[in-house]
Amino acid sequence: MIKVNVSLRPIVNKMNLPTVLKTTMLPGDSIERLFIATQVGEIFYIGNGVIKTFLDIRPRIIKLGVSGGGYDERGLLGLAFHPEFYYNGLFYLHYSVAGTQGPGALPNSEAAERGQNGLPEFFQPNPCDPRTLNLKWINRETQYDHIDTVEEWILHSNVQPQKRRTLLNLRRPFFNHNGVNSLNFSPETGKLVLTTGDGGSGYDPFNLSQDDMEIAGKIIEIDVVKNTFMYNPPVVTRFNELPAPIQETLTVIAKGVRNIPGISFQRFYNQYIKYVGNVGQDLAESIFSFIHYKPISVTQLIQASLMKTEPDQEEFINFGWRGWEGAFPTSIIRGCSAKPTLDEKTIAYYNEAVKSSVRRLQPLTSYFHKDSRPDKFGGTALTGVQSYVGNGIPDLTGSVVFTDFARDEESLPPVRGVLAFTRVRTDGKLNDFSVINTDYNFGSQSAYYVSLGTNLDQTRLYLGVYGSMNVTDYNQGTVFEIIP
Numbered sequence: 001m002i003k004v005n006v007s008l009r010p011i012v013n014k015m016n017l018p019t020v021l022k023t024t025m026l027p028g029d030s031i032e033r034l035f036i037a038t039q040v041g042e043i044f045y046i047g048n049g050v051i052k053t054f055l056d057i058r059p060r061i062i063k064l065g066v067s068g069g070g071y072d073e074r075g076l077l078g079l080a081f082h083p084e085f086y087y088n089g090l091f092y093l094h095y096s097v098a099g100t101q102g103p104g105a106l107p108n109s110e111a112a113e114r115g116q117n118g119l120p121e122f123f124q125p126n127p128c129d130p131r132t133l134n135l136k137w138i139n140r141e142t143q144y145d146h147i148d149t150v151e152e153w154i155l156h157s158n159v160q161p162q163k164r165r166t167l168l169n170l171r172r173p174f175f176n177h178n179g180v181n182s183l184n185f186s187p188e189t190g191k192l193v194l195t196t197g198d199g200g201s202g203y204d205p206f207n208l209s210q211d212d213m214e215i216a217g218k219i220i221e222i223d224v225v226k227n228t229f230m231y232n233p234p235v236v237t238r239f240n241e242l243p244a245p246i247q248e249t250l251t252v253i254a255k256g257v258r259n260i261p262g263i264s265f266q267r268f269y270n271q272y273i274k275y276v277g278n279v280g281q282d283l284a285e286s287i288f289s290f291i292h293y294k295p296i297s298v299t300q301l302i303q304a305s306l307m308k309t310e311p312d313q314e315e316f317i318n319f320g321w322r323g324w325e326g327a328f329p330t331s332i333i334r335g336c337s338a339k340p341t342l343d344e345k346t347i348a349y350y351n352e353a354v355k356s357s358v359r360r361l362q363p364l365t366s367y368f369h370k371d372s373r374p375d376k377f378g379g380t381a382l383t384g385v386q387s388y389v390g391n392g393i394p395d396l397t398g399s400v401v402f403t404d405f406a407r408d409e410e411s412l413p414p415v416r417g418v419l420a421f422t423r424v425r426t427d428g429k430l431n432d433f434s435v436i437n438t439d440y441n442f443g444s445q446s447a448y449y450v451s452l453g454t455n456l457d458q459t460r461l462y463l464g465v466y467g468s469m470n471v472t473d474y475n476q477g478t479v480f481e482i483i484p
Helices: 108-114 298-306 350-355
Strands: 004-015 018-024 033-038 042-047 050-056 076-081 090-096 146-154 162-172 183-185 192-195 219-222 250-255 263-268 271-278 284-290 331-334 344-347 365-368 382-388 399-404 418-422 434-438 448-454 461-466 477-483
Touching: 004 033, 004 042, 018 076, 018 461, 018 477, 033 076, 033 477, 042 076, 090 162, 090 183, 183 263, 250 298, 263 382, 271 382, 284 382, 284 399, 382 461, 399 448
Parallel strands: 004 434, 018 448, 076 183, 382 448
Antiparallel strands: 004 477, 018 033, 033 042, 042 050, 076 090, 090 146, 146 162, 183 192, 192 219, 219 250, 263 271, 271 284, 284 365, 331 344, 382 399, 399 418, 418 434, 448 461, 461 477
């Protein structure tokens, strides 16, 4: 693929970690403003070169950085403006709730066995020990990490934004894989799309992502027009625990999700290509695309579960996790310390890989954690996927641009994130990808690429960069526009 060179133009710096970058037009305004949501709970917008605070919900956000020595995947994770925001002032938030810290979902003995302070991302299945392959999440009301909420807010004219109602309260098993940039409106259906991760740890220990009843590991549409008149719904983990009026507002687009940095829609004649990135485990990061899909209503899923039948899953999207990591059966890497190139990869969930092999969607492209090819890179974690249809950077027009958190950690410090792009092939086959070169000099400072955003018509691209991987290292963020 062709080499693309871009510049990064700083828009604002000394921010906290930016999780969402998107534009909208404020009621009564005449221009689009760039909105920046930070993981710690602030939402700013840029007006006439001045940063203004739109909303500050820091007191509502769980205490961050306590599980992983400063690293965290909780916080303010989603912000979406209603398509009619200019007229109705409605917007939506997804965040991890203050005061809900729990002990985690694995029993203490298993956490202790893993060492590392029992951090859940270190869980690995052992193919020789069936117990590790079939763990169940039990005692959910006491064994969990935190609660996430999805809320509807309203901006009244000249008044501070106010919360209107809660759409969902979700109990999450671990601190990681909660999704990021997790709320977006579908231009096809007009519904709010929530992308949830598999609940966290490593290797999806409870296989929540393939279980039709589990809310974790799914892409869900919420019909916000249907008012349930329920302003504080119960805290749940499964669809069948939801009250009927809320069940009726939900449809499921996809399952088999590990963790997703949002969903991007690209208009293509009279239909939309959907782009979704799935964060990988040990081998590969993957980007998927699809046009046609057949969502399943939650009431249908529950009915099928009660009848012990399979719901019709023709044209229902399945990304294949935890049986598949992108284009590979999910593998455990057994290290060969004498010679890392001889590391052995053992299939972790063979039966599940077989079961989901036909139904799963093939990725559009995958890139790898280890890649010695001269024009590629070793990645760490996918942090953004956005369609670009602008003409400002002609070599990128019509492509899908993505960001990786940090180049392979074996490279020398300071750390740098990666920008890259790919395109949809007309024959639907796996495509290659290419690095986008940037000319910005970050000096000796680390530069983790933490978020990617666009304006409303996808003709401009914004990049969020952070100087640390720890959310508790404050004010180290810069937001750039990506320009020719």
